[in-house]
Amino acid sequence: MSLHLTATVAARGLDVSIDVQGGHTVAILGPNGSGKSTLLAVIAGILRPDAGRATLDDATLFDTASGTWLPPHARGTGLLAQDPLLFPHLSALDNVAFAPRSTGASRARSRELARTWLERVDATELAGRKPSALSGGQAQRVAIARALAAEPRLLLLDEPMAALDITVVPAMRQVLRRVLAGRSAVIVTHDVLDALLLADHVIVMESGRIVEQGPTKDVLARPRSTFGAGIAGLNLARGLVEGGAVRTPSGLLVAGLHDESTVTEGAAAVAVFSPGAVSVHRERPTGSPRNVFAAVVRELEPHGSQVRVQTDQISADVTAPVVAELDLLPGAEVFLAVKASEVAIYPA
Numbered sequence: 119m120s121l122h123l124t125a126t127v128a129a130r131g132l133d134v135s136i137d138v139q140g141g142h143t144v145a146i147l148g149p150n151g152s153g154k155s156t157l158l159a160v161i162a163g164i165l166r167p168d169a170g171r172a173t174l175d176d177a178t179l180f181d182t183a184s185g186t187w188l189p190p191h192a193r194g195t196g197l198l199a200q201d202p203l204l205f206p207h208l209s210a211l212d213n214v215a216f217a218p219r220s221t222g223a224s225r226a227r228s229r230e231l232a233r234t235w236l237e238r239v240d241a242t243e244l245a246g247r248k249p250s251a252l253s254g255g256q257a258q259r260v261a262i263a264r265a266l267a268a269e270p271r272l273l274l275l276d277e278p279m280a281a282l283d284i285t286v287v288p289a290m291r292q293v294l295r296r297v298l299a300g301r302s303a304v305i306v307t308h309d310v311l312d313a314l315l316l317a318d319h320v321i322v323m324e325s326g327r328i329v330e331q332g333p334t335k336d337v338l339a340r341p342r343s344t345f346g347a348g349i350a351g352l353n354l355a356r357g358l359v360e361g362g363a364v365r366t367p368s369g370l371l372v373a374g375l376h377d378e379s380t381v382t383e384g385a386a387a388v389a390v391f392s393p394g395a396v397s398v399h400r401e402r403p404t405g406s407p408r409n410v411f412a413a414v415v416r417e418l419e420p421h422g423s424q425v426r427v428q429t430d431q432i433s434a435d436v437t438a439p440v441v442a443e444l445d446l447l448p449g450a451e452v453f454l455a456v457k458a459s460e461v462a463i464y465p466a
């Protein structure tokens with residue numbers, strides 16, 4: 119699989135050129151209105167560009183010079199939106215079976231395939247339920263299975279976790295991480311964790327243009343755009359898995375959500391969490407099942423509307439009143455707390 123695309127959509131200020139290589143997941147990041155969804159719509163064939171050309175392997179998806187235009191269903195692309203859009207009258211199993219059924223597989227074979235896909239997204243037990251009996255996260259897992267069951271050459275995901283309850287996002291991210299591994303996909307997201315955990319490459323868009331692109335680690339380590347800089351600075355704790363948590367060489371033990379099939383005891387792993395998920399205290403917080411670390415404030419720096427508190431290993435974003443209230447100055451001894459549900463652990 120390889121996608122080459124150049125497109126302009128004047129009414130939306132979009133002017134881009136992208137390449138996606140086979141087996142790679144590309145994350146598209148950028149502020150609101152930067153053109154991420156527009157770009158995805160152009161690839162999927164929902165929106166016609168004013169000018170441009172795109173090829174997916176040997177198929178020309180569109181070419182405005184020659185007037186070529188492939189309709190969405192003939193593109194070999196599968197689109198997963200924020201809203202799962204399941205057929206309300208069909209069970210989860212039949213929703214997923216719909217894809218192979220519509221390409222000619224028998225009813226029995228389609229259901230067999232559907233079961234396999236449901237299993238891959240941890241939704242086996244949901245097979246018989248109608249969409250009205252599914253939670254948002256469950257419905258989205260079924261929608262992922264349905265999109266995959268169509269075996270698209272390129273999977274397009276438009277903020278697939280944006281509509282989900284925040285508590286189910288980490289588990290959904292693990293499911294996506296599993297199903298996207300080695301698959302050709304483009305994922306639009308607001309969340310840098312998605313880029314870090316799901317994507318090989320990152321494209322950063324601003325005002326309809328690509329302002330940065332490259333391997334995820336490079337872009338996030340050395341961001342050159344304003345947006346890139348804003349999303350950098352995630353907390354990363356590297357170490358070895360110990361009882362489902364990550365033990366760093368300096369002794370921190372960071373508990374988090376993890377997929378037991380990929381994160382195994384004793385193996386190298388990384389725990390990732392956003393500075394926004396870290397709370398700062400002067401007294402050791404008690405009574406909640408959280409990660410609590412003693413630390414010393416090294417530096418304070420403005421970060422958007424907040425203040426980033428840097429300690430030796432972990433940074434936290436807090437509001438200015440919190441800085442004043444806790445009297446946070448370099449040298450202050452603090453406790454940093456982060457819920458395990460806000461931490462994603464994955465193999466290093």
Ligand SMILES: Nc1ncnc2c1ncn2[C@@H]1O[C@H](COP(=O)(O)OP(=O)(O)OP(=O)(O)O)[C@@H](O)[C@H]1O
Nearest residue numbers: 129130131148149150151152153154155156157308
């Ligand atoms: N249906 C539409 N009709 C006209 N203009 C639109 C439409 N949808 C989006 N736009 C405009 O096109 C530009 C790109 O929007 P787009 O939705 O692609 O951005 P985005 O990066 O996906 O934003 P978000 O992160 O808010 O989803 C914006 O200026 C937006 O106002």
